[in-house]
Amino acid sequence: MAGPVSGTVHVTAARAGRGRRAPARPGTLRALAGMAYAAPTAVIVLTLFLAPLVLVVVMSLHRWPLLGAPTFNAPANYAKIADDPLFPGAVVFTLKYTAIITVLLSALALGLALLVQERRPGVGFFRTAFFLPGAVGFAAAALLFYGMLNNDVGPFGFLGVKWTGTPNMALTSTIVLVLWRFAGFNMLILLTGLQSIPVEVYEAARSDGASRWQVFTRITLPLLRPTLALMLILSITGSLLAFDQFFIFTNGGPDNSTVSMVMVIYRNAFFKFDLGGAAAISVVLLAVLVALNTLQLKVLR
Amino acid sequence: MFRRLPAITAAALLAAALAACGGGEPAGSASAGSSGPVTVTMWTRAATQAQSQRLVDAYNKTHKNQVKLTVIPTDNYQPRIAAAAGAKQLPDIFAADVIFVPNYTSQGLFLDITDRIAKLPFKDALAPSHMRLGTYENRQYTLPHTLDLSVWFWNKDLYKKAGLDPEKGPTTLKEFAEQATTVQEKLGKDGKVHGTFFGGNCGGCYVFTFWPSVWAAGGDVMNEDGTQSLVDKPPMTDVFAIYRSLYEKGVTGPTTKEEQGPTWTGFFPKGEIGVMPMPSTTLGSMPADMKIGVAPIAGPDGGESTFVGGDSVGISATSQHPDEAWDFLSWSVSDEAQVEVMAKNKDVVARTDLADNKYSSADPRVVLINSLVAKGRTPYALKFGQTFNDPQGPWLRLAREAVFGDASKVASLNESVNQSLQQ
Numbered sequence: 247m248a249g250p251v252s253g254t255v256h257v258t259a260a261r262a263g264r265g266r267r268a269p270a271r272p273g274t275l276r277a278l279a280g281m282a283y284a285a286p287t288a289v290i291v292l293t294l295f296l297a298p299l300v301l302v303v304v305m306s307l308h309r310w311p312l313l314g315a316p317t318f319n320a321p322a323n324y325a326k327i328a329d330d331p332l333f334p335g336a337v338v339f340t341l342k343y344t345a346i347i348t349v350l351l352s353a354l355a356l357g358l359a360l361l362v363q364e365r366r367p368g369v370g371f372f373r374t375a376f377f378l379p380g381a382v383g384f385a386a387a388a389l390l391f392y393g394m395l396n397n398d399v400g401p402f403g404f405l406g407v408k409w410t411g412t413p414n415m416a417l418t419s420t421i422v423l424v425l426w427r428f429a430g431f432n433m434l435i436l437l438t439g440l441q442s443i444p445v446e447v448y449e450a451a452r453s454d455g456a457s458r459w460q461v462f463t464r465i466t467l468p469l470l471r472p473t474l475a476l477m478l479i480l481s482i483t484g485s486l487l488a489f490d491q492f493f494i495f496t497n498g499g500p501d502n503s504t505v506s507m508v509m510v511i512y513r514n515a516f517f518k519f520d521l522g523g524a525a526a527i528s529v530v531l532l533a534v535l536v537a538l539n540t541l542q543l544k545v546l547r
Numbered sequence: 548m549f550r551r552l553p554a555i556t557a558a559a560l561l562a563a564a565l566a567a568c569g570g571g572e573p574a575g576s577a578s579a580g581s582s583g584p585v586t587v588t589m590w591t592r593a594a595t596q597a598q599s600q601r602l603v604d605a606y607n608k609t610h611k612n613q614v615k616l617t618v619i620p621t622d623n624y625q626p627r628i629a630a631a632a633g634a635k636q637l638p639d640i641f642a643a644d645v646i647f648v649p650n651y652t653s654q655g656l657f658l659d660i661t662d663r664i665a666k667l668p669f670k671d672a673l674a675p676s677h678m679r680l681g682t683y684e685n686r687q688y689t690l691p692h693t694l695d696l697s698v699w700f701w702n703k704d705l706y707k708k709a710g711l712d713p714e715k716g717p718t719t720l721k722e723f724a725e726q727a728t729t730v731q732e733k734l735g736k737d738g739k740v741h742g743t744f745f746g747g748n749c750g751g752c753y754v755f756t757f758w759p760s761v762w763a764a765g766g767d768v769m770n771e772d773g774t775q776s777l778v779d780k781p782p783m784t785d786v787f788a789i790y791r792s793l794y795e796k797g798v799t800g801p802t803t804k805e806e807q808g809p810t811w812t813g814f815f816p817k818g819e820i821g822v823m824p825m826p827s828t829t830l831g832s833m834p835a836d837m838k839i840g841v842a843p844i845a846g847p848d849g850g851e852s853t854f855v856g857g858d859s860v861g862i863s864a865t866s867q868h869p870d871e872a873w874d875f876l877s878w879s880v881s882d883e884a885q886v887e888v889m890a891k892n893k894d895v896v897a898r899t900d901l902a903d904n905k906y907s908s909a910d911p912r913v914v915l916i917n918s919l920v921a922k923g924r925t926p927y928a929l930k931f932g933q934t935f936n937d938p939q940g941p942w943l944r945l946a947r948e949a950v951f952g953d954a955s956k957v958a959s960l961n962e963s964v965n966q967s968l969q970q
Binding site for chain 2: 311312313314331332397398399408410411497498499500501502505509512513515516517518519521
């Protein structure tokens with residue numbers, strides 16, 4: 247987000263700069279001050295986002311060995327993406343996972359948000375309790391589930407359920423993990439949206455004799471739309487980039503049934519040492535994400 | 548000029564970032580050339596940590612230069628090496644699972660030490676399979692670091708309780724299956740004791756524990772160059788079938804099919820398993836009061852072989868201290884280190900001329916393991932890791948279908964193994 251903003255500041259500054267013959271006017275000073283304020287963000291965006299991005303694009307056009315000089319080989323890295331035996335399955339699986347998670351997570355987060363929406367005695371406890379899993383690092387949470395649901399040493403292992411034994415069980419267990427970890431955070435996002443709806447609107451609806459369901463569908467949901475849109479975008483983007491849960495918790499198994507797209511990138515880079523090929527998949531994934539987010543913003547606005 | 552500023556800033560920052568990525572010194576290497584003691588950095592994987600740590604400690608005690616050992620979780624070792632190499636941040640010395648060495652040497656990660664090795668008086672006695680895998684295009688890059696052989700362990704107490712002769716371990720894979728089944732039938736009722744166990748969701752475990760049965764039967768798993776897979780043919784398919792029937796009869800531990808590797812050696816020391824393939828390096832860390840028999844892995848009808856695994860060690864191509872690093876490496880294969888550090892702790896020695904030493908004769912099991920080095924094999928393939936060890940690689944799919952799933956898929960899955968090997 248900060249990229250375009252700082253860009254605008256630069257453009258304004260450039261326009262102002264053309265009138266340098268005259269003594270510095272307030273406008274120029276303001277522009278300079280704006281630049282100064284934006285500079286730290288601009289530096290961070292440039293070093294942590296744009297520079298790696300450029301590097302990834304450059305890598306994707308080369309055969310990039312671990313040590314030694316890269317050689318230009320475009321578009322070979324892109325052409326061979328389709329040949330990767332894991333990639334088609336990973337695309338299908340990631341989409342399936344994204345669809346399931348987005349629906350369940352939105353429903354659960356909305357339910358929780360509605361539960362703790364009003365100020366009542368004890369509601370603070372529940373808000374905290376629901377949000378608390380979000381304070382656990384995701385990788386740590388995945389490891390926690392790995393330990394808890396481990397059939398040999400985990401406290402839930404004695405039940406005899408093979409938590410990650412079949413493709414469906416592995417996916418279900420992972421979904422439980424993700425819901426546990428993220429429902430509270432998404433609840434918080436929706437809660438801010440819910441509380442920004444003016445009380446007067448509800449009162450007006452009630453005095454008109456609207457039922458609770460009507461209030462929910464005609465008032466709450468439409469007014470919550472921008473917040474829901476934000477939550478959906480975060481959830482979909484996050485799910486398409488899923489990695490930690492499958493890498494740590496299911497290890498892509500059983501039988502490659504839970505291999506996400508980012509895991510394919512990881513495998514190419516760090517098991518096959520094909521850095522160029524991994525970069526090419528990253529670039530494609532990035533392009534898809536940008537397109538998807540643009541589309542989503544347009545539809546949901 | 549203001550208009551250009553963003554572009555210039557971007558370019559400058561990009562250059563700075565690239566320089567920062569590319570020009571990094573290996574972590575921990577002090578500036579070279581000074582006369583004081585040098586600290587040499589070394590990485591090893593957790594699986595062989597005990598052996599590396601003992602060697603490093605013994606070296607540090609008697610030398611001015613110091614080796615600083617970093618242990619990395621076994622499953623993360625390959626990615627960590629790749630990431631470090633890409634950032635030119637490899638340590639001065641790193642050990643690697645011997646089967647990954649051909650790939651690393653072909654990627655140029657190790658320094659050529661052919662001439663240094665040639666000066667060692669015992670160079671012809673260095674563990675042959677480790678040396679073969681450390682040779683790439685006639686240049687040598689690694690020394691053997693630890694040797695880890697797969698053997699069958701059997702629990703003598705459980706054998707006795709099950710009415711088997713506790714002093715007679717299996718001599719064929721079929722006997723192995725019979726004895727495991729007996730233990731299961733006699734002692735497995737309450738679900739605490741099981742006939743056998745193996746890492747059923749772990750590619751490297753299958754390789755390490757199943758392949759010796761193939762070699763013992765006179766067969767092979769790949770062609771000489773490691774480019775053509777033979778795992779869809781007997782004797783490999785016979786070996787699969789025997790383990791499959793053990794699984795189907797419920798002789799294997801309940802989590803066999805799900806075992807991803809980290810805990811596969813943990814059940815035997817707890818006294819829960821009758822007989823199973825185990826790494827020889829774990830013999831020294833077994834409970835002292837446990838009576839364990841050790842037998843070479845056999846084929847379906849006999850023969851004996853082993854997977855000569857373990858680690859090789861080399862100097863990284865980007866090391867600033869190659870001389871100091873070589874001082875440690877050459878010491879680590881010396882008589883002193885091999886006998887007083889490795890053999891003393893029941894580990895397999897890295898030199899064939901030291902197989903008979905003052906410590907090994909105290910335990911006939913160690914003598915047996917040492918003798919297997921010459922009979923065992925270490926398979927060679929440039930694309931070994933991504934084909935056989937990687938949990939997403941094609942071999943694990945194949946092995947799991949063969950043992951737990953639809954064995955008729957083995958032929959078609961073998962094609963993806965071939966593809967991976969030839970990539």
